[in-house]
Amino acid sequence: MKSTGTLMVQGTTSDAGKSTLVAGLCRVLWRQGLSVAPFKPQNMALNSAVTADGGEIGRAQAVQAYACGLAPHIDMNPVLLKPNSDTGAQVIIHGKPLINMEATVYHDYKQLAWKAVEVSHQRLRSIYRYVIVEGAGSPAEINLRENDIANMGFAEREDCPVIIIADIDKGGVFAHLVGTLALLSGTEQARVKGFVINRFRGDITLLESGLDWLEDYTGKPVLGVLPYLHGFHLEAEDGISAVQPIDPLDVATQVLRVIVPVLPHISNHTDFDPLRLHPSVELIYVGPDQAIPAADLIIIPGSKSVRHDLEWLRAQGWDKAMNKHLRYGGKLLGICAGFQMLGHEIDDSDAIEGEAGCSTGLGWLAMNTRLHAKKHLTTQTGTFCIQGSEPVAVEGYEIHCGISSGEALSLPLIHFSDGTPDGALSIDGNIAGTYLHGLFESAAVVDQVLQWAGLSNIAVFDYQQRRDQDLDRLADTLEQHLDMDAIFGLLHAENASKSMSKNKSEDSA
Numbered sequence: 001m002k003s004t005g006t007l008m009v010q011g012t013t014s015d016a017g018k019s020t021l022v023a024g025l026c027r028v029l030w031r032q033g034l035s036v037a038p039f040k041p042q043n044m045a046l047n048s049a050v051t052a053d054g055g056e057i058g059r060a061q062a063v064q065a066y067a068c069g070l071a072p073h074i075d076m077n078p079v080l081l082k083p084n085s086d087t088g089a090q091v092i093i094h095g096k097p098l099i100n101m102e103a104t105v106y107h108d109y110k111q112l113a114w115k116a117v118e119v120s121h122q123r124l125r126s127i128y129r130y131v132i133v134e135g136a137g138s139p140a141e142i143n144l145r146e147n148d149i150a151n152m153g154f155a156e157r158e159d160c161p162v163i164i165i166a167d168i169d170k171g172g173v174f175a176h177l178v179g180t181l182a183l184l185s186g187t188e189q190a191r192v193k194g195f196v197i198n199r200f201r202g203d204i205t206l207l208e209s210g211l212d213w214l215e216d217y218t219g220k221p222v223l224g225v226l227p228y229l230h231g232f233h234l235e236a237e238d239g240i241s242a243v244q245p246i247d248p249l250d251v252a253t254q255v256l257r258v259i260v261p262v263l264p265h266i267s268n269h270t271d272f273d274p275l276r277l278h279p280s281v282e283l284i285y286v287g288p289d290q291a292i293p294a295a296d297l298i299i300i301p302g303s304k305s306v307r308h309d310l311e312w313l314r315a316q317g318w319d320k321a322m323n324k325h326l327r328y329g330g331k332l333l334g335i336c337a338g339f340q341m342l343g344h345e346i347d348d349s350d351a352i353e354g355e356a357g358c359s360t361g362l363g364w365l366a367m368n369t370r371l372h373a374k375k376h377l378t379t380q381t382g383t384f385c386i387q388g389s390e391p392v393a394v395e396g397y398e399i400h401c402g403i404s405s406g407e408a409l410s411l412p413l414i415h416f417s418d419g420t421p422d423g424a425l426s427i428d429g430n431i432a433g434t435y436l437h438g439l440f441e442s443a444a445v446v447d448q449v450l451q452w453a454g455l456s457n458i459a460v461f462d463y464q465q466r467r468d469q470d471l472d473r474l475a476d477t478l479e480q481h482l483d484m485d486a487i488f489g490l491l492h493a494e495n496a497s498k499s500m501s502k503n504k505s506e507d508s509a
Contacts, residue, residue, distance in 0.1 A: 005125065006039075006160040007490050010135035010151055012176035016167045017198035017226070019060040019237045020474065022134045025487065027067040027475040035129040037076065038064030041117040042136055042150040044081040044089065045238035046267040046304050050397035054377045055095020056080060059270055060134070060237035067471050075120035079113050079149070081106070084265065084304050084353055094120070097375050110147040114157075117149050121158060130491055133160065140183035152188045161193045161490045163223060169199035174214055181218055193490055194223040196482065201228045224482035233277060233470050235270040240285055256455040258283045259295040261318055263309040267302040268399070271335060274440040274463040280455060292321040297331045297453040300338030302437065306371075306402070307348055307359040310341050319362055331453045332364070332431045339423065339433030340402050343367040352401050364431045365424050367406030375401050380436060382416035387429045389448045391415075396438030404435075414439075 029036040049062035055074035062072040074095035139151035383391035413423035423434035
């Protein structure tokens with residue numbers, strides 16, 4: 001195995017902890033003053049982020065870049081798949097939408113996608129001393145092994161070591177690890193250099209006999225057992241997880257209820273993480289066949305298939321529930337596709353997101369939206385102002401194919417630094433919309449929105465500070481519970497390993 005400075009984290013299942021472990025390792029290395037970048041060859045997710053040069057990558061890689069003290073870059077996730085149906089997805093290569101493909105077609109296309117993966121990895125390796133790579137799903141998916149570029153296919157071609165992480169909280173951790181290893185080829189098994197067990201609760205001595213058996217049976221070391229971190233938050237790579245709910249900071253101060261309907265193709269639900277964590281907010285996701293309860297604010301989220309999800313929303317009866325909510329004085333906010341739904345019409349005559357056609361919107365804002373093939377991808381800064389409040393600074397990113405027009409846009413929510421307006425506020429002040437993702441990461445914007453929704457006494461909360469605290473907490477946990485000398489050995493960083501050992505000795509002293 002050649003010395004590449006690249007280490008790959010693969011998992012026995014989705015949500016085993018790959019994204020979290022990569023972010024934590026990146027943070028550990030960055031805190032040591034080392035040059036490190038994250039990388040995910042292929043990602044399938046509807047949570048995405050926009051890079052400074054107008055490219056689109058997976059949200060998890062943007063968070064991992066933040067852990068490294070870096071701005072997100074297209075090379076950190078060269079292939080992104082955004083599902084827009086049960087069998088198809090939009091294929092994004094080096095940050096730019098390429099084409100919509102059915103899964104069977106993409107399976108053959110992966111040989112071409114590999115070129116983008118290889119170029120991006122080599123570019124990162126030419127700039128950064130270390131690259132921490134995240135796999136996708138499981139490497140033991142037999143039906144996806146041919147032309148694989150996301151897991152062992154990448155590791156084999158780029159000749160890098162692999163560690164495998166498994167989630168013990170779900171049960172069956174030994175079967176997951178042994179079964180995953182058994183389904184790999186001989187060369188792939190040799191490439192696996194150790195296991196990490198994630199989300200352990202309880203007395204570690206009760207697990208030790210199992211760890212000894214695992215090491216004897218597989219010949220692979222257990223590099224660490226990571227504890228379950230209660231109250232820990234890291235932005236999700238894709239789906240909304242009910243497995244690990246966010247612990248509120250102070251339940252007694254939750255006084256404003258926010259409802260987010262979960263659409264079938266919901267995208268960028270991480271927009272709402274600052275509200276989930278806010279001590280003055282009770283945020284509730286409402287899923288299929290659930291009634292929308294009484295609330296102060298309803299937020300319609302983004303969607304990768306706006307017309308389909310609008311009709312689905314109607315089929316749930318949620319449009320009637322929102323009408324009732326507005327009649328009783330509640331506030332309604334739409335973000336991106338949710339903003340488009342608030343208008344009179346959504347025109348997809350060019351079949352950008354599915355079957356060609358035109359849909360009637362919810363009709364609460366005087367505007368129409370036309371979907372175009374060219375996706376609008378940009379980061380933005382500007383000022384935010386809702387219903388007569390003082391303008392406050394805001395920053396975020398836009399990801400949309402639609403262009404909206406109409407009288408409602410004459411009352412914008414945001415003025416960007418380049419002079420362009422964004423969003424709209426209804427004449428009665430009860431309905432608002434914007435194309436900007438990430439606006440809730442600004443504490444001042446959150447305060448304005450909560451005041452608009454009826455809250456007067458708002459607890460102080462800084463989401464950016466919370467993100468840094470959780471990343472540092474994660475790094476502290478890895479340094480305590482992982483064999484970091486072994487990790488550095490896999491990265492071929494003997495001097496860094498000695499430096500870390502020296503630092504630990506000094507800390508102990």
